[in-house]
Amino acid sequence: MARTDPLDNIRIVLCGTNHPGNIGAAARAMKTMGLTHLYLVAPVRFPDPEANWRASRATDVLARARVCASLDEALAGVSLAVACSARPRELAAPQATARGAALRAVESARTQRAALVFGNETYGLTTAEVNKCQLLALIPANPRYSSLNLAAAVQVFAYELRMAAAEAVAAPGKAPVKADFEELERFYAHLEELMVEIGFLNPRHPKKLMPRVRRLFARAQLEKEELNILRGILKAIAHPRTGRK
Numbered sequence: 494m495a496r497t498d499p500l501d502n503i504r505i506v507l508c509g510t511n512h513p514g515n516i517g518a519a520a521r522a523m524k525t526m527g528l529t530h531l532y533l534v535a536p537v538r539f540p541d542p543e544a545n546w547r548a549s550r551a552t553d554v555l556a557r558a559r560v561c562a563s564l565d566e567a568l569a570g571v572s573l574a575v576a577c578s579a580r581p582r583e584l585a586a587p588q589a590t591a592r593g594a595a596l597r598a599v600e601s602a603r604t605q606r607a608a609l610v611f612g613n614e615t616y617g618l619t620t621a622e623v624n625k626c627q628l629l630a631l632i633p634a635n636p637r638y639s640s641l642n643l644a645a646a647v648q649v650f651a652y653e654l655r656m657a658a659a660e661a662v663a664a665p666g667k668a669p670v671k672a673d674f675e676e677l678e679r680f681y682a683h684l685e686e687l688m689v690e691i692g693f694l695n696p697r698h699p700k701k702l703m704p705r706v707r708r709l710f711a712r713a714q715l716e717k718e719e720l721n722i723l724r725g726i727l728k729a730i731a732h733p734r735t736g737r738k
Contacts, residue, residue, distance in 0.1 A: 499658050502602035504530035505647060506567045508622060509613040513538045517547030517555065518644030519611075524551035526651035527658075531558040532567040532608070547644075564610070564622055565678070572605035572671040573598060573714075576626035577650060578618050579639050586629045586711040594630030595653035599661050605671060609650055614643050624704055625674075627711040672720040680720055681707065683727050690731070 505523055510516050516539055520531055531554055533539055539560065545552050561567040568574050575594045576586065589597065598607040610626055612618030623629060632641065632649050641649070672680075685703055688694035694702055715723070 498527075499599045499602035499661055500527045500654060501529070502606050503528060503598060503654060504532050504567075504571070504606065504608045505651075506532040506534060506564070506608050506610045507536070507643070507647075508534040508564060508567075508610065508618065510536045510539070510643065511614050513541035513544035514547040515614060515643045516541075516558075517544035517549075517551075518642075519647040520544075520548045520554040520558070521551040522644050522648035522651050524554050525648075526655040528651055528654065529554055529557065531555070533558055533560045534564050534567050535562060536560065564625055565674075568608055568610075568625060568674040570606050571608045571674045573601040573607040573628065574626040574674060575607070575609045575628045575630050576618055576623040577609055577611050577630050577632075577646060578623065579631065579634075579641065579646075580617070581631065582620065582623055582629065586623070586627050586708055588629045588631065591630055591632045591650050591653050592657075594628055595650065595657040596660070597628060599654060599657040601671060603661060605673065609654075611643060611647060620704075624707050625678075627677075627714065669716045670718075672715045672717050676717070676720055677710070677715070680710075680724060680727075683724065687727055687731055 505519065505528060507516060507519060510533065513536070516533065516536060523529065523531060540555070544555055548555050575598055581588060598609065601607045610618065610622065612622065630650070632639070632646065634641065681703070684706065685694065689696050713719075
């Protein structure tokens with residue numbers, strides 16, 4: 494169900510966070526910009542007193558934080574997932590700056606849920622995690638030293654989300670209903686299964702076909718109706734009708 498404030502439809506997802514202090518500092522960064530939905534994917538230490546200490550007066554965000562076993566669980570019900578990374582990827586989703594990604598996320602969050610996904614402090618997001626998202630966002634930092642602390646990165650994106658939300662209120666409009674995360678994952682699984690069945694994809698040597706397919710459809714930002722059409726086409730290919738004139 495859509496909410497009045499798009500910021501209330503946006504979740505911040507932290508994957509595999511090592512240090513509880515970074516979780517607390519991220520919660521503080523969120524609360525200063527009006528974000529309250531924190532999702533933690535397999536954190537190394539949480540709950541933890543240091544997280545509470547670093548959160549300062551944002552412990553209410555920590556208290557409501559949802560701990561998930563997988564990124565799939567954290568993205569359930571989300572129609573737009575943004576991978577926030579300091580480095581570009583060869584076969585990732587379409588790229589945008591933090592500001593451009595915030596505008597896209599807020600536009601989606603006017604009627605559906607969106608998520609910004611951050612990786613581990615040491616190695617960031619894995620390729621598999623990035624491939625679960627429909628957009629890759631980078632902070633246009635100093636190219637000679639682009640590394641940011643996790644909480645600092647969350648703060649930059651949270652600020653951009655707040656500014657984008659203010660613009661959305663000033664320019665209201667009806668956004669199309671996008672396919673959500675689970676629907677897209679079912680579609681990719683269906684498509685991969687069919688490609689293997691017809692011999693188009695060799696599961697022993699898949700190369701980079703599925704990441705390329707994901708990137709293709711991520712650019713399209715499929716609406717629910719469009720995805721239903723594609724699923725119908727796949728079913729028709731798998732079970733063709735005979736005797737049609």
